[in-house]
Amino acid sequence: MFSRRGFLGTAALVGASAIQGRVQAASIPEAPTMDKVVMQPPLHPTSGPDYRPVVTLNGWSLPFRMNGDWKEFHLVAEPVVREFAEGMKVNLWGYNGQSPGPTIEAVEGDKVRIFVTNRLPEYTTVHWHGMIIPSGMDGVGGLTQPHIEPGKTFVYEFEMKKSGTFMYHPHSDEMVQMAMGMMGMVVVHPRDPSFRAVDRDFVFVMSTYRVDPGTYLPHVNEMTDFNMWTWNARVFPGIDPLPVRLGDKVRVRIGNLSMTNHPIHLHGHSFAVTCTDGGWIPESAQIPETTTDVPVGAVRVFDVLADNPGDWAFHCHKSHHTMNAMGHDVRNLIGVSRKDLAKAVGKLAPDGMAMGSTGMAMGNMEMPAPDNTLPMMTGTGQFGAIEMGGMFTVMKIREDLARDDYRDPGPYKFPQGTVAYEVAAPAAEPARHKPPGSPPMKHKM
Numbered sequence: 001m002f003s004r005r006g007f008l009g010t011a012a013l014v015g016a017s018a019i020q021g022r023v024q025a026a027s028i029p030e031a032p033t034m035d036k037v038v039m040q041p042p043l044h045p046t047s048g049p050d051y052r053p054v055v056t057l058n059g060w061s062l063p064f065r066m067n068g069d070w071k072e073f074h075l076v077a078e079p080v081v082r083e084f085a086e087g088m089k090v091n092l093w094g095y096n097g098q099s100p101g102p103t104i105e106a107v108e109g110d111k112v113r114i115f116v117t118n119r120l121p122e123y124t125t126v127h128w129h130g131m132i133i134p135s136g137m138d139g140v141g142g143l144t145q146p147h148i149e150p151g152k153t154f155v156y157e158f159e160m161k162k163s164g165t166f167m168y169h170p171h172s173d174e175m176v177q178m179a180m181g182m183m184g185m186v187v188v189h190p191r192d193p194s195f196r197a198v199d200r201d202f203v204f205v206m207s208t209y210r211v212d213p214g215t216y217l218p219h220v221n222e223m224t225d226f227n228m229w230t231w232n233a234r235v236f237p238g239i240d241p242l243p244v245r246l247g248d249k250v251r252v253r254i255g256n257l258s259m260t261n262h263p264i265h266l267h268g269h270s271f272a273v274t275c276t277d278g279g280w281i282p283e284s285a286q287i288p289e290t291t292t293d294v295p296v297g298a299v300r301v302f303d304v305l306a307d308n309p310g311d312w313a314f315h316c317h318k319s320h321h322t323m324n325a326m327g328h329d330v331r332n333l334i335g336v337s338r339k340d341l342a343k344a345v346g347k348l349a350p351d352g353m354a355m356g357s358t359g360m361a362m363g364n365m366e367m368p369a370p371d372n373t374l375p376m377m378t379g380t381g382q383f384g385a386i387e388m389g390g391m392f393t394v395m396k397i398r399e400d401l402a403r404d405d406y407r408d409p410g411p412y413k414f415p416q417g418t419v420a421y422e423v424a425a426p427a428a429e430p431a432r433h434k435p436p437g438s439p440p441m442k443h444k445m
């Protein structure tokens, strides 16, 4: 769970004179911090209007306090160490101990006061992406407010005018700060809890990094050549599964603050995109989909009825985005004779290894890797190697999950006779039609 650092701790760092705005220093709420990288249980509201909370993949929701009829939150922008998956930790910037920052949850009509303390080595701001708020609360440094200098605390105050799914990120040295991981999600629940109600509600934001093998810092100037394609700054097999009870109505809210679009695909179901960061889509305008493209700087939310039990892959459909490091500079050797290649490579590099002449399936092969990186493709299922990385996880639909149980239910127990199976194939090649005059087939794998 989160630990609490009281106002005194915060004050000691920022100094009472640093407090800006109309509120007094003594009224700043505590800023909880998170030291876990796994999905925290839903944070049910203890005051204010009721709602069914979301869960954040490999993340958490920021606790708030009521102060009169204001809901108060406290974000602390600060350097963090984020584990992308076991074996790789990256020095990022984030909020309250992690990157991305905690999800902020509120209810349509709520008045919120969000304190932002800057513990970064440079100035920052927070922009509330997609939200209908007064211009002076929009967080664009220089344009709508002074930048928040290191050590200072600013306050954002506005009403949550519409429900939906939004994002937050700096508008201050934006390229560097977003490349360093400064972002998070905002979920505003409808005032009427029965409006488009679901049983399970997941949220995450997509971001990408180039972290060279053996190093610990992202290249903040990288525009295209990323090697870490993350959901909430985690890569497969480090991304939480989505445990779902059979028959649940499930909502998945996806933000994209990376540098490219991601077509997100769920197996075994069709879903409808029900909401964007612009608002709810009327039912009459919804289209059945199995993949939805999430553009850069946008949110897509889909609702799905989980009526098909099993382990269902859930991933970005750009195949390079389901890979980790070292997958992008390998030559295609499919069809090349392994013997000739080994000879040629052997002359140049006596310890070299020829690989890939039948594709790149690696099975259980392990290649030596430098410190602090992750294999290009990895992960094991009950039938063997999964050979994925990056933006990949599994929606696990089970009959017997309790209402708020989000623990990994383990591998699916397939009913007998429902798994693809091998047959004894005839020894002879099946007859194939060959057009007259075509050259003899020489391509040997």
Ligand SMILES: [Cu+2]
Binding pocket: 229, 261, 262, 263, 316, 317, 318, 321, 391
């Ligand atoms: Cu992608």
